[in-house]
Amino acid sequence: MVVNIRKLPDKPYIMPGNAACPGCPETMGLRYVKMALGDNVVLVIPAGCSSVIQGIAPRSGINFPILNIVFAAAASAASGMKAAFEQQGKDVHVVVWAGDGGTGDIGFQALSGAAERDEDIIYICVDNEAYMNTGIQRSSLTPYGAWTTTTWTGKKEHKKNVPAILISHGVKYVATASVGYPADFIEKLQRASKIRGFRYIHLLAPCPIGWRFDPGLTAKVAQLAVQTGLFPLYEYINGVFRLSPIARRYKDPKKRVPVTEYLKLQGRYKHLLNKPEEIRKIEEYIENTWRLIEALEKTFTEEGGRGEQVFRAL
Amino acid sequence: MARIEPAETLFLAPLSRPAPGSAGRTGTWRVVKPVVDLDKCTGCMLCWLYCPENTILKTGEGKVRIDYEYCKGCGVCANVCPFHAIEMVVEG
Ligand SMILES: Cc1ncc(C[n+]2csc(CCOP(=O)(O)OP(=O)(O)O)c2C)c(N)n1
Numbered sequence: 001m002v003v004n005i006r007k008l009p010d011k012p013y014i015m016p017g018n019a020a021c022p023g024c025p026e027t028m029g030l031r032y033v034k035m036a037l038g039d040n041v042v043l044v045i046p047a048g049c050s051s052v053i054q055g056i057a058p059r060s061g062i063n064f065p066i067l068n069i070v071f072a073a074a075a076s077a078a079s080g081m082k083a084a085f086e087q088q089g090k091d092v093h094v095v096v097w098a099g100d101g102g103t104g105d106i107g108f109q110a111l112s113g114a115a116e117r118d119e120d121i122i123y124i125c126v127d128n129e130a131y132m133n134t135g136i137q138r139s140s141l142t143p144y145g146a147w148t149t150t151t152w153t154g155k156k157e158h159k160k161n162v163p164a165i166l167i168s169h170g171v172k173y174v175a176t177a178s179v180g181y182p183a184d185f186i187e188k189l190q191r192a193s194k195i196r197g198f199r200y201i202h203l204l205a206p207c208p209i210g211w212r213f214d215p216g217l218t219a220k221v222a223q224l225a226v227q228t229g230l231f232p233l234y235e236y237i238n239g240v241f242r243l244s245p246i247a248r249r250y251k252d253p254k255k256r257v258p259v260t261e262y263l264k265l266q267g268r269y270k271h272l273l274n275k276p277e278e279i280r281k282i283e284e285y286i287e288n289t290w291r292l293i294e295a296l297e298k299t300f301t302e303e304g305g306r307g308e309q310v311f312r313a314l
Numbered sequence: 315m316a317r318i319e320p321a322e323t324l325f326l327a328p329l330s331r332p333a334p335g336s337a338g339r340t341g342t343w344r345v346v347k348p349v350v351d352l353d354k355c356t357g358c359m360l361c362w363l364y365c366p367e368n369t370i371l372k373t374g375e376g377k378v379r380i381d382y383e384y385c386k387g388c389g390v391c392a393n394v395c396p397f398h399a400i401e402m403v404v405e406g
């Protein structure tokens with residue numbers, strides 16, 4: 001499956017004049033969700049920037065039917081909504097669209113519960129690596145070294161690996177994506193939409209406000225995260241793991257862009273640019289990330305190229 | 315308890331409807347604006363794909379124009395254009 005940009009639907013899925021900041025990755029991502037899934041989608045959104053982007057009633061800036069719900073209940077509400085649609089005989093994609101705080105911290109028990117029950121929903125974590133809507137507080141998905149308003153000298157812990165946790169739940173589909181590579185994200189959404197059961201997509205969404213970069217660079221920063229090896233793109237379908245085609249070359253450390261190219265664009269890393277020992281910690285994180293990727297590749301590939309068959313069938 | 319008619323429930327529910335300008339005319343936020351050089355534009359539509367605001371509109375000639383009423387001037391389009399056909403110029 002290859003995405004042809006010219007054939008994607010041209011509808012205002014994000015209404016212009018919404019409340020998002022210039023260069024917002026969340027509005028970028030939302031456009032791709034509907035380009036991929038069409039109009040048959042209902043969003044469930046816990047508190048976060050995407051609640052605010054909708055704007056001031058009676059107008060909404062996001063052209064989807066949306067249920068806004070409390071943090072702790074997003075995945076549960078989506079499970080119930082899907083059951084209700086099934087009762088009515090309606091085939092609708094119920095999609096949770098939650099921030100990293102809403103996913104990895106506050107909404108985590110509902111997410112884990114829905115994953116374990118294999119609810120027939122798509123859960124998308126739009127990961128801007130902090131609680132942006134309330135003023136850039138650290139979350140468990142903020143990476144090591146990053147400044148936030150609650151980690152003034154840089155966060156001391158590494159980022160929680162939520163997609164790996166979801167793979168451990170044994171769900172049907174897990175993928176990582178980046179707003180820097182929309183065609184890849186759209187392709188993954190389309191593949192996920194053909195599977196029944198719990199599907200999780202982790203979308204990296206660099207935020208110019210919280211990460212302190214020029215709003216014109218959202219796509220560039222989102223691409224660099226992949227090119228430096230910090231954020232590998234992959235898919236896991238029914239027990240088979242594979243690196244996404246655009247991310248494969250970064251398996252080779254020599255082909256990766258030096259991580260400082262990524263860090264230096266972002267004000268949140270300003271304080272550690274001249275501290276080699278801090279940069280070394282981030283490089284070690286990249287090495288460990290790829291060690292895990294290799295383990296996943298080895299564990300979840302079956303003899304006889306079953307992997308490719310699974311992917312081609314969808 | 316009195317029965318609530320469906321129409322009445324709809325009226326009571328805090329429902330919003332999709333419409334442009336939910337945060338006003340966001341074009342006034344701009345400090346720089348994107349200007350498309352139609353001679354350089356090949357119509358590849360990458361800017362259209364990446365624009366976070368949906369303010370890049372396709373023209374009948376297979377090229378693009380900007381909706382200045384709402385474009386926030388972020389500059390994403392200028393940075394993703396492979397042909398350098400979009401320039402950010404200071405508003406004024
Ligand atoms: C139980 C609860 N705690 C705190 C809040 C306040 N709150 C609203 S949005 C938000 C930040 C959400 O961050 P994240 O989920 O990462 O999404 P983002 O804003 O970054 O898109 C917080 C803390 C809340 N609404 N409910």
Ligand code: SF4
Pocket residue numbers: 019020021022023024025026027049053128132133207208209210
């Ligand atoms: S803070 Fe970041 S994620 Fe939130 S609306 Fe602004 S740009 Fe978008």
Ligand code: SF4
Pocket residue numbers: 350354355356357358359360361362377378394395396397398399400
């Ligand atoms: S990205 Fe550049 S070349 Fe492509 S459609 Fe936009 S302005 Fe034209």
Ligand code: SF4
Pocket residue numbers: 023348364365366367368369370380384385386387388389390391392
């Ligand atoms: S400057 Fe930003 S909002 Fe305006 S058209 Fe370009 S990408 Fe869209």
